[in-house]
């Protein structure tokens with residue numbers, strides 16, 4: 489869902505240039521996505537709260553964080569059409585509210601929907617210590633632990649060396 493993808497992008501790009509944020513929001517059909525530097529700044533504390541959902545250790549903790557985000561964002565879904573037979577779709581905050589408010593409501597809703605769908609444990613931070621990249625695991629078995637093949641390989645090499653050292657010490 490778009491809200492989850494925007495949340496992932498924001499957590500991994502906490503201080504974006506305004507045009508970069510605009511481009512991402514536009515790619516997910518967010519209304520009037522033109523972001524200003526002030527809105528980017530306004531979203532920074534929000535981004536830290538989004539990260540907490542990915543880093544929480546249990547689904548119950550993730551759900552607690554996401555629920556608090558729904559309240560903080562004053563998320564209230566509405567069905568909106570933009571006229572002339574265009575399809576109805578959810579808006580999570582009124583079209584007229586600020587872009588930062590709409591992004592907050594959208595990202596809170598995205599993470600909450602994912603948890604509601606039973607995908608809470610798929611909201612993860614990379615398993616390589618010090619990486620910090622978060623992702624929504626869309627793999628079939630839901631067992632992806634790393635953000636990238638690069639991180640997975642680094643951890644495998646480190647573990648391999650540790651095993652060799654232990655074997656040599658025997």
Ligand SMILES: [Zn+2]
Nearest residue numbers: 519568577579
């Ligand atoms: Zn719309």
Ligand SMILES: [Zn+2]
Nearest residue numbers: 614619635639
């Ligand atoms: Zn990583």
